[in-house]
Amino acid sequence: MLKYKIIIAGAKNAGKTSLIARFCDNVFKEDMKTTIGVDFKRKSMTVKGAHKDLSLELNIWDFAGEEKYRTLFPAYANGASAAFILFDTTGRETLKDIDSWLEIIDENAYSNIVKQVIAAKIDLKSEREVSKKDAEDFFKKYEWCTDIISTSSKTGENVEEAFILVVKKIIKNNLQICKSCGEVFNKKLKNCQYCGEKVEAELSPI
Ligand SMILES: Nc1nc2c(ncn2[C@@H]2O[C@H](COP(=O)(O)OP(=O)(O)OP(=O)(O)O)[C@@H](O)[C@H]2O)c(=O)[nH]1
Ligand SMILES: [Mg+2]
16 A cells, blocks of 8 residues: 655644545534644545556644644654645735745655645635735745645535645656556656566656
């Protein structure tokens, strides 16, 4: 079973734990408790590939947004294959922290870590403070940020889609498929670990 670590960063109350709860357990709580320190959830999923379906396990690390716990974050960012970076569309101040979260991620995670920005709580239309354009303007300094996914953990809109997209990017970053035997293996290997065939060109399974 392929296992990948995903971390979730963002300001206090931005909706991190709710995003994970919707994805992992398909639930939403209006009175979600604030996270103390770090939390952890595991989710198995199968991703449909062009050549092969892949089963994998995601280990999802959820961080407290509260400033006093921020010192824990670097150690957990280590070894992550992907990071969700959340802001709350109903709270402009939640954009403020983003630069410092990203700094920690860049200093402590793999250089090819998949980063995905999430605009959270889009069901709260009348309370919206950060427009699509505001968000695009804020994130345009980050060249990796080609798309921002708008989600609602309350309605479930785009939550699963966001995880699937990120997982597909993780797979693209980390795996290749053997032309000879069809097995999937680590991109860093020069020969297939199953049949020994030499890798001629990179071929992503997705
Ligand atoms: N309407 C609506 N409310 C949301 C949504 N996501 C989260 N909330 C609410 O926002 C509040 C904060 O959500 P959490 O998921 O606990 O936020 P968090 O980022 O984990 O917060 P910390 O653990 O304190 O860092 C809770 O009351 C949630 O019910 C959403 O998509 N829509
Ligand atoms: Mg939380």
